[in-house]
Amino acid sequence: MKIRxxxxxxxxxxxxxxxxxxxxxxxxxxxxxxxxxxESFAIGDKTFRLAPSAVVRKAGPATDAGQVRLAxxxxxxxxxxxxxxxxxxxRSVDTATAAPAENLAAAMSADGTVVVLRPQLNVYFNDASxxxxxxxxxxxxxxxxxxxxGKAIVRYGSVAEAMQARQRIxxxxxxKQVNPDLVRPRVHPM
Numbered sequence: 001m002k003i004r005x006x007x008x009x010x011x012x013x014x015x016x017x018x019x020x021x022x023x024x025x026x027x028x029x030x031x032x033x034x035x036x037x038x039e040s041f042a043i044g045d046k047t048f049r050l051a052p053s054a055v056v057r058k059a060g061p062a063t064d065a066g067q068v069r070l071a072x073x074x075x076x077x078x079x080x081x082x083x084x085x086x087x088x089x090x091r092s093v094d095t096a097t098a099a100p101a102e103n104l105a106a107a108m109s110a111d112g113t114v115v116v117l118r119p120q121l122n123v124y125f126n127d128a129s130x131x132x133x134x135x136x137x138x139x140x141x142x143x144x145x146x147x148x149x150g151k152a153i154v155r156y157g158s159v160a161e162a163m164q165a166r167q168r169i170x171x172x173x174x175x176k177q178v179n180p181d182l183v184r185p186r187v188h189p190m
Contacts, residue, residue, distance in 0.1 A: 028068050029112060031077035036108040039163055043179050048107040048115060050163070053078045056104035056116050068106075071183055073116050075106045104183070105159035119159045120181035121166055123152045127174035134172060138165035153181065 038050030055076045059069060067074040105117045120143065125131060128147035135142045139161070140154035156162040162180060169178045 028066050028077060029108075029114070031066070032068055032075060032106065032108055032114065033112070035077045038107075041107075041163075041166070041180060043182070046109045046111070046113060048109050048113075050117075050159075051075075051077065051106045051108060054106040056106050068114055070106075070114050070116055073104065073183065075114065075116070103158055107180075116183040117159050117162075118181040118183060119157065119162050120153055120155045121162050121169070122179045122181050123154060123169060123175060124177040124179075125150055125152065125175050130172065130174035134169050134175070138168055140165055150176070 032051055032054060035051040035053050036049040038052040040047055040049045042048070056073050057076075059072050059074045064074070064076075067076050069075075103119045107115050107117060109115075121140070123131070123134065128145070128150075131142065131145050131152045134140075135152075135154055138154070138156075140156050143153040143155050145152040154162075154165070156165055159180070166178050166180065169175055
């Protein structure tokens with residue numbers, strides 16, 4: 001048996017680098033868990049909590065170790081401060097660096113499930129006549145409505161506006177359920 005130094009070095013390097021890469025992924029998820037201090041909501045049997053400081057963007061070709069990846073999005077648990085904003089006080093926020101490329105938000109459940117929210121609500125109703133009134137009262141835009149399916153999708157200017165509207169819609173007569181609209185990962189058939 002001939003010992004090949006290059007293969008031995010590659011094997012040793014992979015043993016050293018793999019735990020570091022795994023710990024960085026865990027660190028990003030742990031940071032996202034710590035950032036999940038916002039409003040909570042339940043979908044099915046899971047309760048999620050918004051991460052208001054997280055920034056969600058379309059994923060590029062490479063994902064930074066400090067990011068969580070979900071479907072075609074990357075989530076930075078906390079926005080990176082620009083050099084100019086680092087000299088300001090900790091309370092000051094540089095809106096240019098904190099603004100996401102798209103109007104999305106991240107949330108995490110207690111079991112570590114990460115979701116991305118769009119600025120829309122899925123409204124399930126018993127009475128279709130209530131949809132026009134709730135859209136008007138909450139300042140949203142109707143995207144879709146089906147009286148047969150008992151579902152409407154209402155879009156808002158931001159995820160924060162959608163969550164505020166969700167509180168106003170819950171419990172209204174004729175409304176069964178109101179959920180934030182989640183980005184679903186694509187499932188590829190085998």
